[in-house]
Amino acid sequence: MANKEPQDFSAVEQQIGNIGGENDSQSLGKLKFDPMNPNAPTGEEKKEMEEFLEKSRSARADMRDGTGNDIRDGWVPINREDLGPRSQFYPENWEFRVRPATVESIKNWSAVDDARIEQLNSVYNEILKSNVSIKNGDATISWQNINSWDRFWFILKVREYTFVKGEAKLEHTEDCSECGNPVTFTMGPNTLNFEYPDQEIVDKYWNTTDRCWVIDPSDFGVEDGQIVKLYIPTLGKEEQILNWVYAQVQGGKKIDEQFIKYLPWLLKNASKDRDTLDSQISLVQRQYKMWSLDMFLFMQDVIKNIAVTPLQTMKTKCPACGEEVTTNVQFPGGIKSLFIAESRYKKFGTK
Numbered sequence: 487m488a489n490k491e492p493q494d495f496s497a498v499e500q501q502i503g504n505i506g507g508e509n510d511s512q513s514l515g516k517l518k519f520d521p522m523n524p525n526a527p528t529g530e531e532k533k534e535m536e537e538f539l540e541k542s543r544s545a546r547a548d549m550r551d552g553t554g555n556d557i558r559d560g561w562v563p564i565n566r567e568d569l570g571p572r573s574q575f576y577p578e579n580w581e582f583r584v585r586p587a588t589v590e591s592i593k594n595w596s597a598v599d600d601a602r603i604e605q606l607n608s609v610y611n612e613i614l615k616s617n618v619s620i621k622n623g624d625a626t627i628s629w630q631n632i633n634s635w636d637r638f639w640f641i642l643k644v645r646e647y648t649f650v651k652g653e654a655k656l657e658h659t660e661d662c663s664e665c666g667n668p669v670t671f672t673m674g675p676n677t678l679n680f681e682y683p684d685q686e687i688v689d690k691y692w693n694t695t696d697r698c699w700v701i702d703p704s705d706f707g708v709e710d711g712q713i714v715k716l717y718i719p720t721l722g723k724e725e726q727i728l729n730w731v732y733a734q735v736q737g738g739k740k741i742d743e744q745f746i747k748y749l750p751w752l753l754k755n756a757s758k759d760r761d762t763l764d765s766q767i768s769l770v771q772r773q774y775k776m777w778s779l780d781m782f783l784f785m786q787d788v789i790k791n792i793a794v795t796p797l798q799t800m801k802t803k804c805p806a807c808g809e810e811v812t813t814n815v816q817f818p819g820g821i822k823s824l825f826i827a828e829s830r831y832k833k834f835g836t837k
């Protein structure tokens with residue numbers, strides 16, 4: 487009998503949340519936050535984080551009425567260079583724009599229950615859907631084509647344009663690991679830290695035109711391997727796959743978790759039509775089942791090497807020594823603190 491507890495879903499979801507890479511731990515980029523996490527820091531670290539969070543509570547959403555006086559009232563173009571090496575995984579002529587989150591979406595954001603991973607997903611997607619725009623010439627490209635590993639980056643971009651005033655800055659200061667001088671990390675798209683595939687691998691195996699990785703396992707001594715095409719996991723694919731997984735679990739069907747891990751890479755598209763999606767998945771599952779052990783292990787290695795992995799650290803350049811340094815500070819209160827719109831009225835009661 488199918489177990490319908492939400493925990494079941496979140497376990498599968500965490501599995502899927504990890505499709506961008508091999509990193510099993512919580513990661514900013516994959517938006518996995520669990521306040522009940524046993525790895526949550528304690529003592530001194532916790533105190534530091536509480537101070538860090540305190541700053542987010544004092545953040546004010548920009549609630550101006552549209553008569554505001556700067557560019558942030560409308561769509562703001564994103565410089566593709568801001569994406570760093572991740573830019574190469576989008577077609578060259580795509581243009582990205584963001585706009586500030588509306589009062590409405592901040593309300594939804596603030597009401598979300600951090601412990602409910604399935605709730606979080608829809609709120610994150612809602613923010614991207616309303617506040618990120620992708621254009622290819624005159625054509626509009628759906629937000630669902632955003633690569634999964636860029637989700638948090640785009641959310642932070644939206645945040646950057648939502649909180650206009652400096653007091654919304656989330657800062658954390660600690661001693662530089664290189665020179666011991668204090669260094670301040672500001673939470674934002676530019677301080678997110680990613681692990682990238684080797685550029686020579688990208689140059690050799692990434693097909694810019696077809697937007698897929700083309701790899702011939704026989705070049706690596708995998709005898710029975712056929713040429714594989716691997717597509718980057720996107721938010722849209724991830725959403726459809728999650729829905730499919732939920733339906734499977736609810737229907738009492740067994741989920742092959744290993745296969746689910748490869749699924750977003752093997753599927754070129756994930757149809758919104760359930761029957762079409764079923765046959766798309768069956769097709770790649772047949773392909774997957776034919777893999778020999780050698781092929782399976784090889785593919786494990788490939789995914790590890792072609793994925794961009796969002797790391798659970800922030801990076802910044804130390805002003806004293808000039809070294810790029812990282813910090814492990816996270817958001818124990820959950821990611822919703824990023825968009826908290828603290829009210830201006832006096833608190834009613836203590837709860």
Ligand SMILES: [Zn+2]
Nearest residue numbers: 662665804807
């Ligand atoms: Zn330093």
